[in-house]
Amino acid sequence: MYPTCYNCHVQIQSDTFTNASPEKVLKEAFGYDEFRHSQKDIIENVLAGHDTLAVMPTGGGKSLCYQIPALIFEGITIVISPLISLMQDQVSSLEKKGINSVFINSTLEWEDFLEVSWRIRRGEVKIVYISPEGLSSNKIKDLLTNYHVLVSCVTIDEAHCISEWGHDFRPDYLEIFQIRRMCPEAVMLALTATATEAVRNDIIRNLGMNRPKVFISSFNRPNIFLNVKPKIAALDLVCDCLERHKGESGIIYCLSRRQVDELTVSLKHLKYSVKPYHAGLSDEVRAKNQESFIIGKTDIIVATVAFGMGIDKPDVRFVINYDLPKSIEEYYQEIGRAGRDGLPSEALLLFTRGDAKKIQFFFKDLEDKGKAETLLNAMVNYGAMHMCRRKSLLGYFGEIYDSEKHPEQTKCCDICSRGKTPLYDATVPVQKFLCCMIRTNERFGTQYIIDVLLGSRQKRIVENKHNKVSTWGIGKDISKEKWFELADLMLMAGYIKKEGEYNILKMTPAGRNLLVTRENVYLPIGLE
Numbered sequence: 257m258y259p260t261c262y263n264c265h266v267q268i269q270s271d272t273f274t275n276a277s278p279e280k281v282l283k284e285a286f287g288y289d290e291f292r293h294s295q296k297d298i299i300e301n302v303l304a305g306h307d308t309l310a311v312m313p314t315g316g317g318k319s320l321c322y323q324i325p326a327l328i329f330e331g332i333t334i335v336i337s338p339l340i341s342l343m344q345d346q347v348s349s350l351e352k353k354g355i356n357s358v359f360i361n362s363t364l365e366w367e368d369f370l371e372v373s374w375r376i377r378r379g380e381v382k383i384v385y386i387s388p389e390g391l392s393s394n395k396i397k398d399l400l401t402n403y404h405v406l407v408s409c410v411t412i413d414e415a416h417c418i419s420e421w422g423h424d425f426r427p428d429y430l431e432i433f434q435i436r437r438m439c440p441e442a443v444m445l446a447l448t449a450t451a452t453e454a455v456r457n458d459i460i461r462n463l464g465m466n467r468p469k470v471f472i473s474s475f476n477r478p479n480i481f482l483n484v485k486p487k488i489a490a491l492d493l494v495c496d497c498l499e500r501h502k503g504e505s506g507i508i509y510c511l512s513r514r515q516v517d518e519l520t521v522s523l524k525h526l527k528y529s530v531k532p533y534h535a536g537l538s539d540e541v542r543a544k545n546q547e548s549f550i551i552g553k554t555d556i557i558v559a560t561v562a563f564g565m566g567i568d569k570p571d572v573r574f575v576i577n578y579d580l581p582k583s584i585e586e587y588y589q590e591i592g593r594a595g596r597d598g599l600p601s602e603a604l605l606l607f608t609r610g611d612a613k614k615i616q617f618f619f620k621d622l623e624d625k626g627k628a629e630t631l632l633n634a635m636v637n638y639g640a641m642h643m644c645r646r647k648s649l650l651g652y653f654g655e656i657y658d659s660e661k662h663p664e665q666t667k668c669c670d671i672c673s674r675g676k677t678p679l680y681d682a683t684v685p686v687q688k689f690l691c692c693m694i695r696t697n698e699r700f701g702t703q704y705i706i707d708v709l710l711g712s713r714q715k716r717i718v719e720n721k722h723n724k725v726s727t728w729g730i731g732k733d734i735s736k737e738k739w740f741e742l743a744d745l746m747l748m749a750g751y752i753k754k755e756g757e758y759n760i761l762k763m764t765p766a767g768r769n770l771l772v773t774r775e776n777v778y779l780p781i782g783l784e
């Protein structure tokens with residue numbers, strides 16, 4: 257946890273730290289004694305003029321990675337930010353530290369825009385927050401290309417929004433590419449808390465980044481206990497969690513506004529300190545409820561996914577997912593709002609496959625339902641699995657978690673806290689899965705392999721003549737859900753891996769060795 261900044265309210269001149277060392281800026285402008293994680297490496301790479309993609313967990317200090325270079329660079333730093341409230345919070349926080357910053361979005365009146373533009377052209381501002389849709393407006397194009405304005409750095413916050421594989425894809429983010437043409441000499445920094453390999457590749461391509469260096473911090477948040485319970489008597493489960501964290505701050509996420517309102521009413525009747533947050537409330541009410549939560553007047557916020565991005569509240573002790581998130585990326589970002597001070601916290605997911613059916617209803621209007629289904633299936637598999645959830649969660653993002661190297665985390669999730677998980681003989685199903693990958697030339701993803709094993713006659717399978725291969729239909733004795741769960745366990749065990757934008761399954765040397773030696777495989781999944 258960072259200490260409280262001691263330098264608040266002292267106005268910093270725009271050239272105070274030009275060409276200063278990152279350590280000097282960290283100490284004198286922000287009041288911190290040392291960098292955390294990979295902050296210093298990221299900052300130095302940006303200062304050297306190299307495009308940079310940084311994947312850091314929620315609460316990992318992403319903002320400093322552009323704020324410190326912004327004070328060192330001669331020109332201004334443009335920050336593309338997805339939410340108006342987030343921009344306003346960031347500017348307010350920086351202004352309290354004496355750092356001149358402004359935002360440009362739809363809330364600005366014309367007179368205010370003229371004043372902000374004048375300050376930027378006179379070199380009085382170091383950081384400018386702009387909404388992605390604002391980049392397409394002529395007034396901002398004219399401002400950024402004005403010969404009085406030197407843009408040294410362009411930062412894209414929440415960069416996963418530019419990827420169709422991201423959990424929060426926004427078409428407006430595709431407009432960001434044009435800023436590369438407007439500011440060709442500026443270094444580009446993309447920041448996100450959640451990015452698989454496919455998302456990272458999308459970000460680099462869609463932003464036109466020039467051979468960026470990619471920094472990936474550990475996704476492990478060891479202070480967060482991962483807890484999943486069957487969604488039976490849901491309100492009772494919520495109350496049990498609230499009693500475990502009596503008087504502490506927490507967030508409860510729901511899928512719909514209606515559910516937010518109903519749960520808020522129920523908890524108020526039970527005398528809990530709680531307020532709602534969703535897009536159906538007025539801006540004034542949302543802001544008031546958020547402020548009440550941040551300053552500690554309200555213990556609990558019940559919200560849709562609209563809440564939490566950029567919230568600077570380190571002492572959130574629990575996050576409850578009342579409904580199933582749409583993806584592991586969304587889930588990881590939400591639970592990451594807990595325990596940012598490093599103290600023990602809890603992430604409780606109330607799991608039922610029925611929630612997946614509700615979510616699928618929203619897929620009907622999507623152009624690419626397949627991607628949405630793939631992301632949702634991974635979330636369902638996480639909730640249904642029978643092995644260490646931390647290992648699964650980190651494995652999803654490509655990070656290997658060895659519990660033997662972290663003995664202090666032996667009870668990191670609900671499964672591990674129950675003691676040793678029973679193992680079952682999964683030799684034959686694993687062999688069937690691997691053989692099916694070979695018969696289809698290792699050119700497809702998990703869904704396709706499972707469809708072949710289940711004997712599907714989908715048009716794509718028939719056209720590829722995979723209804724003729726020896727593995728077609730040999731897996732009908734196992735449910736589709738169990739096959740997905742088995743595939744996840746094989747990934748974590750290192751028998752298969754995912755490659756490329758479409759998560760094509762490839763066999764690892766360990767997987768090939770299994771087929772050659774025919775050794776028995778034991779996994780924590782009952783398939784009978």
